Amino acid sequence: MVEHSMDIEQPTAADVGPPSTGEASLRVENISKSFRHVDALVDVSIELEPGEVVGLVGENGAGKSTLLSILTGVLDPDNGQLYRDNQPVEFAGPQEAASYGVSLVHQEQDVITHFRGYENLFLGRERESMGLLKMDEMSTDAQSFVDDLGIDIDVDKFVKDYSFNERQMLEIAKAFHVSSKSDNPVILLDEPTAGLEEDGRELLFDLIDDLRDEATFVFVSHELDEVLEITDRIYVLKDGELVDEYETDEATQDALQQSMVGRETSAEYYCVPDQRRESNLGDPVFEVNDIQHEDEIGPVSFSVRRGEVFGVVGVEGSGKERLGRILAGDTPATDGSLSVLGEEVQPESPVDMVDAGVGYIPKDRKSEGLLLYQSVLKNTSLAMVRDMYGRLPFLDTNAESSITEETIEDLNIKTPSANSLVHGLSGGNQQKVVIARWLAHETPVLVMDNVSRGIDVGAKEEVYRLCRELTAEGISIVLIGDELPEVIGLSNRIAVMQDGSFADEPIDASPDAKPTEEELIQLMV
Amino acid sequence: MSTNNTTDTVRNWWHEQREQRTRQDWIIDLGPFVMLFGLMTLFSILSQNFLTYGNLINNVAVNSALLLLVALAGTFPILQQSIDLSVAALVNLSGVLTVILVAQFGFLAIPMVLLAGMLAGFANGYVFAKLKVPSFLVTLGTMSVMTGVALIITGGSSINFRNDAIRGIATGEYLPGIPNLVFWSVLIYLGTVFLALRTKFGRYCYALGENERVVELSGAKVDRYKIYPFVLSGLLCAIGGFLLAARLSSASPDAGTDLLLPSIAAIVMGGTALTGGVGGPHRTILGVLVIAVLQNGMNLTAVDPFVQEIILGVVVVVAVALSIDRRKIDVVK
Numbered sequence: 001m002v003e004h005s006m007d008i009e010q011p012t013a014a015d016v017g018p019p020s021t022g023e024a025s026l027r028v029e030n031i032s033k034s035f036r037h038v039d040a041l042v043d044v045s046i047e048l049e050p051g052e053v054v055g056l057v058g059e060n061g062a063g064k065s066t067l068l069s070i071l072t073g074v075l076d077p078d079n080g081q082l083y084r085d086n087q088p089v090e091f092a093g094p095q096e097a098a099s100y101g102v103s104l105v106h107q108e109q110d111v112i113t114h115f116r117g118y119e120n121l122f123l124g125r126e127r128e129s130m131g132l133l134k135m136d137e138m139s140t141d142a143q144s145f146v147d148d149l150g151i152d153i154d155v156d157k158f159v160k161d162y163s164f165n166e167r168q169m170l171e172i173a174k175a176f177h178v179s180s181k182s183d184n185p186v187i188l189l190d191e192p193t194a195g196l197e198e199d200g201r202e203l204l205f206d207l208i209d210d211l212r213d214e215a216t217f218v219f220v221s222h223e224l225d226e227v228l229e230i231t232d233r234i235y236v237l238k239d240g241e242l243v244d245e246y247e248t249d250e251a252t253q254d255a256l257q258q259s260m261v262g263r264e265t266s267a268e269y270y271c272v273p274d275q276r277r278e279s280n281l282g283d284p285v286f287e288v289n290d291i292q293h294e295d296e297i298g299p300v301s302f303s304v305r306r307g308e309v310f311g312v313v314g315v316e317g318s319g320k321e322r323l324g325r326i327l328a329g330d331t332p333a334t335d336g337s338l339s340v341l342g343e344e345v346q347p348e349s350p351v352d353m354v355d356a357g358v359g360y361i362p363k364d365r366k367s368e369g370l371l372l373y374q375s376v377l378k379n380t381s382l383a384m385v386r387d388m389y390g391r392l393p394f395l396d397t398n399a400e401s402s403i404t405e406e407t408i409e410d411l412n413i414k415t416p417s418a419n420s421l422v423h424g425l426s427g428g429n430q431q432k433v434v435i436a437r438w439l440a441h442e443t444p445v446l447v448m449d450n451v452s453r454g455i456d457v458g459a460k461e462e463v464y465r466l467c468r469e470l471t472a473e474g475i476s477i478v479l480i481g482d483e484l485p486e487v488i489g490l491s492n493r494i495a496v497m498q499d500g501s502f503a504d505e506p507i508d509a510s511p512d513a514k515p516t517e518e519e520l521i522q523l524m525v
Numbered sequence: 526m527s528t529n530n531t532t533d534t535v536r537n538w539w540h541e542q543r544e545q546r547t548r549q550d551w552i553i554d555l556g557p558f559v560m561l562f563g564l565m566t567l568f569s570i571l572s573q574n575f576l577t578y579g580n581l582i583n584n585v586a587v588n589s590a591l592l593l594l595v596a597l598a599g600t601f602p603i604l605q606q607s608i609d610l611s612v613a614a615l616v617n618l619s620g621v622l623t624v625i626l627v628a629q630f631g632f633l634a635i636p637m638v639l640l641a642g643m644l645a646g647f648a649n650g651y652v653f654a655k656l657k658v659p660s661f662l663v664t665l666g667t668m669s670v671m672t673g674v675a676l677i678i679t680g681g682s683s684i685n686f687r688n689d690a691i692r693g694i695a696t697g698e699y700l701p702g703i704p705n706l707v708f709w710s711v712l713i714y715l716g717t718v719f720l721a722l723r724t725k726f727g728r729y730c731y732a733l734g735e736n737e738r739v740v741e742l743s744g745a746k747v748d749r750y751k752i753y754p755f756v757l758s759g760l761l762c763a764i765g766g767f768l769l770a771a772r773l774s775s776a777s778p779d780a781g782t783d784l785l786l787p788s789i790a791a792i793v794m795g796g797t798a799l800t801g802g803v804g805g806p807h808r809t810i811l812g813v814l815v816i817a818v819l820q821n822g823m824n825l826t827a828v829d830p831f832v833q834e835i836i837l838g839v840v841v842v843v844a845v846a847l848s849i850d851r852r853k854i855d856v857v858k
Contacts, residue, residue: 328742330741330742349741350741350742350743350744351744351745351746353744354743354744355744359744360742362742367736367738368736368738368739368742369739369742370736370739371731371732371735371736371739371802372735372736373735373802373803374731374732374735374802378728378731378732382728382732382739382740382743382745383743383744385725385728386725386743386744386745388725394719394723394724395723395724395725395728397723437743
């Protein structure tokens with residue numbers, strides 16, 4: 001009895017959390033993490049057993065990166081506990097995580113190309129004697145290390161002479177090398193196949209298979225077929241929560257997708273009933289005539305009517321992002337022209353396009369959309385002030401703040417005040433500030449690249465509704481997007497881009513004739 | 526009821542400040558005030574002469590007037606995340622030009638000197654913005670050029686002029702009890718504050734310092750707004766050089782050379798980060814006053830001049846280290 005009550009007061013690691021079938025090599029218990037107003041992870045518990053390859057899937061913003069960052073000590077969890085071999089641990093940083101044998105293979109290749117292979121392998125942990133590097137020893141050891149792993153690379157070559165695939169292999173070798181003190185390392189692979197050709201992918205999978213007995217792998221990928229091919233078990237994250245766990249044998253691509261999205265992509269979600277009917281659209285306001293950038297993009301022609309949403313989709317590298325930049329004047333058009341409200345423009349810089357009435361909402365709002373450490377007011381008025389003179393030479397700051405306050409209210413931007421820093425707002429509200437900038441400037445045409453990227457579901461819905469309201473007021477939108485359901489849901493017509501130009505005539509996407517994702521994908525590839 | 530609302534507003538404001546601001550933000554904002562107050566208290570105790578109108582106006586204010594002009598000049602390029610290292614050299618060159626031109630043209634020399642300063646600044650800005658050369662390299666180069674020109678004109682020694690009317694611009698008192706040097710520097714200070722806070726130019730300076738891409742995509746003529754701060758810097762340095770020469774009735778090619786380091790220190794101490802985007806000329810004056818009070822107090826308390834150099838250097842480095850904007854520390858090189 002006494003023993004029992006002690007157990008309750010001090011539960012041992014084995015008593016709580018998911019039932020474990022064996023010794024977990026890494027276990028995460030009830031981890032939560034939030035960034036200001038956004039919950040990035042909510043009460044997530046996962047368990048990795050030795051010799052397992054575990055898949056981690058989820059939409060953008062589902063919390064995969066946050067989880068990886070916590071596993072490698074880059075971020076501290078707000079709540080919860082990590083266990084390594086059933087011992088509670090805290091990682092102060094990637095190096096400490098590595099000392100426990102947990103290391104990450106980055107999505108972007110994290111190698112110094114002007115160093116040799118072995119120098120990269122020993123980077124930060126060089127062997128030296130009396131201040132001199134023991135280069136021969138490191139080279140020999142590195143070679144035998146990679147040979148033992150079954151990785152076929154020459155560590156004496158400069159990394160810049162490696163193939164893309166070899167660099168990837170070097171990265172993996174590095175992950176093993178930094179955790180070589182541990183006898184059951186945990187290797188986290190973040191989108192390891194991104195950029196790999198088919199045979200490179202096969203090599204990688206063979207390698208993972210071969211090393212299965214020596215390590216635990218976490219495989220993070222958007223490519224569900226790969227996850228199904230290589231993993232033993234799959235965790236699905238959605239909006240920061242662990243929503244499902246599958247034995248890979250029992251999982252299908254559809255089931256995974258369903259768990260990731262977690263909802264039927266409903267017409268309601270994209271406010272389809274509010275979509276303007278074709279008969280209800282105005283005159284063409286934005287006409288693109290054979291626009292071209294060198295030989296890479298174009299010629300592309302289309303026209304967007306008042307109040308219309310014109311969707312553009314395409315695979316990575318199809319040129320849809322570049323097209324957006326041409327329309328924004330950011331990439332100069334080498335041929336062709338644009339006309340906005342009947343005025344012809346030869347875009348050479350964003351100045352021309354903003355003059356003409358086209359505003360650009362970039363994909364990455366942090367690096368291109370916002371002055372993060374300045375106020376909501378200054379961010380919102382940034383486009384407006386260019387055409388604003390009060391009593392010369394002073395800005396009419398009264399008009400500035402009244403227009404800005406109005407726009408903040410219209411868009412329902414949740415900020416403590418107009419003078420609060422944009423940095424502190426949630427992603428959704430930050431995105432609304434970017435949109436607000438163009439509304440305050442009374443811009444009739446908006447070019448949006450992935451308008452809902454990296455914001456949570458509720459905020460997405462608000463942004464979609466906002467887009468509808470904008471079109472109702474007569475604003476026209478060119479909507480470039482990676483998320484097909486979003487583009488399908490919002491657009492009146494959709495163009496598919498392929499190798500720099502449109503694959504076909506734009507497809508009708510009026511409310512009762514929406515194309516399916518499959519139809520678009522067929523055109524994309 | 527209304528008191529409740531007021532309390533709530535204050536509490537909300539305070540809550541937001543607590544949430545949004547790091548300890549470093551507070552150090553940056555309040556540090557210069559604390560330092561200034563601390564130094565003034567210290568020197569009032571150590572020296573009876575410190576806290577007198579005569580000392581504060583005729584020594585602290587007059588001696589810091591030139592530093593203020595140069596620091597204000599340097600503030601705008603730093604605000605937009607570039608830097609103008611040629612400020613002190615341009616003060617020297619402008620002083621030398623003043624002496625030469627006053628002898629020939631009298632009062633007409635003033636606009637000529639100011640124009641020359643703006644042209645020099647424009648050259649800096651043009652090479653920086655259009656040819657995309659890092660501003661510290663451009664201005665390091667022009668610094669050398671300006672010094673060379675000043676040396677050639679003067680032959681390396683000090684040159685004089687006699688013109689009491691011109692001299693009076695710097696040494697007279699338009700307002701009784703306020704030396705003209707102080708009058709001009711305060712006037713120009715107010716002008717730059719308005720420029721920074723109430724004009725489009727100022728707005729873009731801050732925005733460019735924060736993120737050039739965002740400004741570019743918002744449709745601003747970015748190149749132009751990258752050049753303007755250097756033109757302004759040139760103008761302010763020319764004014765400084767003119768006032769310096771007018772005050773002494775002479776100029777030498779190295780009269781203002783010692784201003785460069787203290788001016789950058791004053792800018793950063795005031796709260797304008799070398800990484801741009803925050804601070805501004807209204808804050809620069811605080812840094813200038815800290816340095817001026819420190820120097821004056823050390824003189825009054827008879828600190829050995831060589832030791833003064835050391836103390837000044839240490840204070841500058843410590844103050845700058847405390848106020849560097851660590852959010853953007855990656856950028857500091």
